[in-house]
Structures are given as structure tokens and as C-alpha cells.
Amino acid sequence: xxxxxxxxxxxxxxxxxxxxxxxxxxxxxxxxxxxxxxxxxxxxxxxxxxxxxxxxxxxxxxxxxxxxxxxxxxxxxxxxxxxxxxxxxxxxxxxxxxxxxxxxxxxxxxxxxxxxxxxxxxxxxxxxxxxxxxxxxxxxxxxxxxxxxxxxxxxxxxxxxxxxxxxxxxxxxxxxxxxxxxxxxxxxxxxxxxxxxxxxxxxxxxxxxxxxxxxxxxxxxxxx
Amino acid sequence: xxxxxxxxxxxxxxxxxxxxxxxxxxxxxxxxxxxxxxxxxxxxxxxxxxxxxxxxxxxxxxxxxxxxxxxxxxxxxxxxxxxxxxxxxxxxxxxxxxxxxxxxxxxxxxxxxxxxxxxxxxxxxxxxxxxxxxxxxxxxxxxxxxxxxxxxxxxxxxxxxxxxxxxxxxxxxxxxxxxxxxxxxxxxxxxxxxxxxxxxxxxxxxxxxxxxxxxxxxxxxxxxxxxxxxxxxxxxxxxxxxxxxx
Numbered sequence: 141x142x143x144x145x146x147x148x149x150x151x152x153x154x155x156x157x158x159x160x161x162x163x164x165x166x167x168x169x170x171x172x173x174x175x176x177x178x179x180x181x182x183x184x185x186x187x188x189x190x191x192x193x194x195x196x197x198x199x200x201x202x203x204x205x206x207x208x209x210x211x212x213x214x215x216x217x218x219x220x221x222x223x224x225x226x227x228x229x230x231x232x233x234x235x236x237x238x239x240x241x242x243x244x245x246x247x248x249x250x251x252x253x254x255x256x257x258x259x260x261x262x263x264x265x266x267x268x269x270x271x272x273x274x275x276x277x278x279x280x281x282x283x284x285x286x287x288x289x290x291x292x293x294x295x296x297x298x299x300x301x302x303x304x305x306x307x308x309x310x311x312x313x314x315x316x317x318x319x320x321x322x323x324x325x326x327x328x329x330x331x332x333x334x335x336x337x338x339x340x341x342x343x344x345x346x347x348x349x350x351x352x353x354x355x356x357x358x359x360x361x362x363x364x
Numbered sequence: 365x366x367x368x369x370x371x372x373x374x375x376x377x378x379x380x381x382x383x384x385x386x387x388x389x390x391x392x393x394x395x396x397x398x399x400x401x402x403x404x405x406x407x408x409x410x411x412x413x414x415x416x417x418x419x420x421x422x423x424x425x426x427x428x429x430x431x432x433x434x435x436x437x438x439x440x441x442x443x444x445x446x447x448x449x450x451x452x453x454x455x456x457x458x459x460x461x462x463x464x465x466x467x468x469x470x471x472x473x474x475x476x477x478x479x480x481x482x483x484x485x486x487x488x489x490x491x492x493x494x495x496x497x498x499x500x501x502x503x504x505x506x507x508x509x510x511x512x513x514x515x516x517x518x519x520x521x522x523x524x525x526x527x528x529x530x531x532x533x534x535x536x537x538x539x540x541x542x543x544x545x546x547x548x549x550x551x552x553x554x555x556x557x558x559x560x561x562x563x564x565x566x567x568x569x570x571x572x573x574x575x576x577x578x579x580x581x582x583x584x585x586x587x588x589x590x591x592x593x594x595x596x597x598x599x600x601x602x603x604x605x606x607x608x609x610x
Contacts, residue, residue: 312499313531316540353533357526
């Protein structure tokens, strides 16, 4: 419980500072749309092919977007060294990271909610019947993305070449999550749709393990 | 201050000479072991029925992967130990092991296609194990890359320790996800359900022992190098501090 209150307060701060400008959201949204349009040139997106490749395109676009949009998460705090102020606060250091993971999860989910209808239209997929299981897969996959991405943005923000370093660090590590979420989504796009328990389970296990690792070792990332 | 830095330099004398002699003897021993293992893989192990002579690459291909895994395990343990103790020695061990693990996985990624070409008819296929080895190799190349991009030693040690821990936890996920995704590779031949000829098995274990010995040797050299680098960094900071106007 000592973790919950500071986390919610900090989450409020993260959300407030983002929704004042909505910079991250709009750029992410436009970025994913651009990538989805560009992907349509790599193959002929008939409905059958969209069913087969659509999930991969969606997740790859989200992964690339995440690797760019998670960078400001910690970099933003460095401008006025506000991270030092947060560190001095009498709270568990993990709650700083937890609030950022949750905030990034929110941003990505909002972006996804805005993107899905367009994705469904331009790739001729009907997502309405599978909305429930799709939401579950999106939530689990996005949680993996925001957990690993937030931790690695704390790492990369303290190195040189930070903007480039974040994607390089997080993309290979997220390869299993990409495979699992792509395969789970592909199952949902099939006719009839199947929710693959093994892929969803793997994704959930990925989330649980990396949230635990973050909880155990995350505080070291905030040291100066 | 002068005394402190002087004592960090190793003493020269008879003690070091015997150390060097012992070291040479160990290196010679490892080279001999490697030679015997190579001979056994080439001439003692029976020729495989369907693949023929090319299958002999297996003795170093598979054992390199195992040795690489051992090296990555050392990185993982050393990373945790560093965060717990803050003793830079663990950081030196972690980076040495990661570098050696990458070297062994490079061997795996090179010998794999050499083996695949005559047997499968293609250099590369996105099959489970090839892809897994590739992703693991990338993970630890990233680890080494991060280290080059952080200058301050303690910060570098902390950040890379956390990355080392994350990468280690990722290994089982990489392994299982890719394995479920596609499997075309020969199934494991050691352990339950294995059909490996006992002679092949002993040659293989001999090769593994040889590669582990090489790993230990490399690890010690690399660790020493990291220690010396640390000393140089310390001396540089010291002289920079002294050079500053009061």
C-alpha cells in the first residue's frame, strides 16, 4: 500500500503533463498510420493476406512507435533535472518507474483505440466480433512493451546516442513478446477466430516476469 | 596518493616469473586438450550415416552454443552480484563473460550455415534454433554496445548489470516463443529420447570440456584486461584532478 498512493499521484502527474499538450499521442498516432500505409506496399493487402500478415504489421508498427515514443519518458525529466526531485521524495523509488510504466501503458492504449478502426478499414478486417479477446491481447502485449520500454528508456536516457539506443536495446528483448502477440492476434483474425491460450499465456508470463524483475531491480536505474 | 597508485601496479620479480610460467603451462594444456578434442571429432568419432563427414562440425557447433550459454549465465550471476555488493570486480567479470559468450555464439552462427548448406541445401533458414541463437547474439551485442556508450564507470556498471539481468530473463522466452513459432531443426540428441551413439557422445563431451577450458582461459585474460583498464581510468582521473587549478 506504501507503493499505491505515490504511484497514483505520480501517474496523475504523468497523465496531466501529457494531456496538456497531447504531443506524444498525436505523434505516435500519425507515426503508426504512416507505417501502416507504407507496409501496404510490401504486399498486396487482399483480405486473405491481411488476415495472415495484418497482425504482424500492426504489432511491428506499435513496437516501432513504442521504441520512439517511450524515449521522452525519462529524457523529459532530465531537462530541469526533475528526476532528482522525485528521487528526494520520501517514496519507494519503484513507484516512480511504476507510474511511468502505467502512464506509457495508458498513452499506448489510447493510441491503439484510435488506430484500430482505421486499421480495420484500410486492411479490410472486421474487428467488432473479436473485440473482447483482442482487447485482452492488446492489453497484455502493450503492457510488455511499456514495461520493457520504460525501463530501457531509463537506461538509454543516461547514455550517449540515447534516441538510437532505446530501439536497439528494446527490440531484440521484446522479440518473444512480438511473436506471442502477433500469433495471438493472427489467431483472432482467422475464420473462425481462435484465442490461442498458449500464446496469450506466454504473453502474460512475459508481463509477470518482467514486472517482477523491474520491481526487484528497477530502483538501481534511478541512482545518480 | 603516489604510494596508492604505485601499490596498484603489480610487483615484478621472481614471483611474477613463476606466475607467467604457470600461465604458459595452463595455456599449453588447454591447447593440447583442444587438439585432442579436434582429433577425436575428426578421426575417432564414427561418421554419421546420412550426413557423412560434414556432421563432424556438430562437435564444435553444439558445444560452442553450450559454452556460450555458460558464459551468459556467468554474466547474469555477476550482474546480480554487482548490484548487491557494488564491487567492480563483478562488473569486470560480467563484461568479460558477455564478450566471450558473444564470441562463442558467433562461432555457432558461422558453423551453423557451414553445416546447413550441404545438409539442408541452404545457408540459412529461419528455423527455431538458428533464430534463437541469432536473437541471443543480438541481445548480448546490445549489452556490449551499451557499455561503450556510458563513460562514467559506476553508472556503466549499474546500467549494464540491469540490462544483463533483463537479457538473462529473456532467454527462456526467446527460446520457447521461437520454438513454438517454428521447428525444423534436428531435435535435441542428448538427454531423454536421444539417439546419439555413445562414442559420439563421449567425443562431444570431450569437445565441450575443451571449449569450457578455452572459455576459462579467455575469461581470465579478459578479466585481467578489464582490471588494467580500470586502473588506467583511475590514474587518469587522479592526474586530471591533480592538474586542476586549486
